[in-house]
Each structure stands twice: as C-alpha cells, then as structure tokens.
Amino acid sequence: MLKLGIIGAMEEEVNILKSRMQEPKVKRIASMDFYEGLLEGKPVVVVQSGIGKVNAAICTQILADHYQIEAVINTGVAGSLRNEIDIADIVLSTDALQHDMDATGFGYEVGVIPRMEKSVFVSDPELLAMAKEVCREELSNLGVHTGRIVSGDQFISDSEKKEWLVKQFNGYCTEMEGAAIAQTASLNQIPFLIIRAISDKADHSAEMSYKEFEELAIKNTVILLNGLIKRI
Numbered sequence: 001m002l003k004l005g006i007i008g009a010m011e012e013e014v015n016i017l018k019s020r021m022q023e024p025k026v027k028r029i030a031s032m033d034f035y036e037g038l039l040e041g042k043p044v045v046v047v048q049s050g051i052g053k054v055n056a057a058i059c060t061q062i063l064a065d066h067y068q069i070e071a072v073i074n075t076g077v078a079g080s081l082r083n084e085i086d087i088a089d090i091v092l093s094t095d096a097l098q099h100d101m102d103a104t105g106f107g108y109e110v111g112v113i114p115r116m117e118k119s120v121f122v123s124d125p126e127l128l129a130m131a132k133e134v135c136r137e138e139l140s141n142l143g144v145h146t147g148r149i150v151s152g153d154q155f156i157s158d159s160e161k162k163e164w165l166v167k168q169f170n171g172y173c174t175e176m177e178g179a180a181i182a183q184t185a186s187l188n189q190i191p192f193l194i195i196r197a198i199s200d201k202a203d204h205s206a207e208m209s210y211k212e213f214e215e216l217a218i219k220n221t222v223i224l225l226n227g228l229i230k231r232i
C-alpha cells in the first residue's frame with residue numbers, strides 16, 4: 001500500500017486531517033510535527049510545514065528521508081489567476097514552477113533555475129487522474145480546474161503582478177509552497193500532486209477575501225483528500 005505524505009502550510013489546512021487519524025505517532029523534526037498513522041485505513045504522514053518555499057522543501061525532504069513516503073500531496077488554499085476560477089473552486093496541478101526565481105541578470109529566463117535540468121515540475125498523472133475522478137463524483141457542485149501552479153515567497157494582492165504571472169507563466173493559481181514541494185519530490189523521484197482551493201483572487205481584494213473564504217476553501221480540499229486517500 002502506498003505510503004502517502006500530506007503537507008499543508010498552515011494549521012487550518014492540516015488540523016481536520018490530524019483529528020481524523022487513529023492514534024498517530026507524533027515526532028518533531030526541524031520544528032515540524034509529523035503525524036504518522038492511518039487515514040481511511042491507509043498509511044499516511046500528515047504535517048504542517050509552515051509558510052513559504054524553504055519550509056516546504058525542508059518538510060518534503062524529511063518525509064523522504066525519515067518516512068520513505070512513496071507519494072506526496074500538497075493541500076491548501078491559493079489565489080486565483082483567472083476570471084473563470086472562482087472562490088472555493090479547486091485547482092489540481094498539471095505542473096508547478098517558482099515565479100520568483102529570477103536570474104535574468106545572468107542571462108536566464110525568469111522562472112528558470114540556473115544550472116538545473118528542469119525548472120517546471122510535472123505532477124504524477126495517476127494521482128491527477130484519481131483526484132479528477134473524486135472531484136467528478138464527490139464535488140460535482142464545484143468548479144474544478146487543472147493547470148499550472150506558480151509559487152513564490154510572496155502573497156499576491158496586486159492586479160499588475162497577477163497579470164504578469166498569467167502572461168509570463170500561464171499560471172492558474174498562485175501560492176507559496178507547491179513548487180518547492182514539487183521540486184524536492186522530483187529530485188527524490190517521488191510522485192506528487194498539488195491540490196489547492198481558491199481563497200481569493202490575488203488582487204486588491206485578496207486580503208479581505210482570504211480571511212472570509214479560507215475556511216470554506218479548506219473544507220473542499222479535505223473532502224477531496226479523503227476521497228483520494230480511499231482510492232490510493
């Protein structure tokens with residue numbers, strides 16, 4: 001049975017999952033609490049990474065080294081980059097990149113990691129197909145979108161920057177961890193998928209909207225994750 005790592009950046013994103021685990025073994029590594037146990041009878045490790053790409057990468061590497069996870073899911077909220085992607089909708093990653101990687105002064109395209117084979121990390125097609133199936137069967141009232149997730153150590157709340165992210169990278173939504181998890185998973189040959197529910201529109205209304213809709217968005221990711229774990 002596939003051992004699954006589940007990473008959420010914030011308490012709100014992982015608390016419901018943790019509370020559903022039966023007698024998890026908890027271990028603190030690098031100031032992060034790793035909850036190892038069963039969800040829907042399947043072996044999982046659930047962890048709150050903290051916000052941002054550095055925390056997310058450290059967390060993923062610990063899941064690989066200490067827990068030998070065989071797949072990793074990143075769950076949480078994100079800002080929509082497209083008009084048709086609404087608050088509470090779900091975005092499933094086709095791939096992910098770091099929008100704030102900028103070595104243009106050194107002759108590289110923005111988003112390209114110098115001296116690396118790849119800068120765009122592709123999601124696992126089987127996990128993606130399974131997640132789509134759960135959405136069709138259990139979240140049919142919601143908009144579900146599949147596309148590129150662009151991550152950076154920035155909360156995007158400005159329309160100009162939002163437009164740039166779309167024009168430059170063809171992003172569907174933006175957040176602060178996914179691409180770091182994707183890169184770390186890829187370097188360790190671990191399949192990954194990013195599942196994000198939209199909390200805001202990544203423009204001037206982002207801060208207000210985020211506070212209002214975060215809880216609703218997270219509920220949708222929990223339904224999706226539960227369905228996905230059942231199928232794995």
Ligand code: ADE
Nearest residue numbers: 077078079155156175202
């Ligand atoms: N997570 C949720 N909304 C976000 C935004 N607008 N920018 C970055 N990360 C986010």
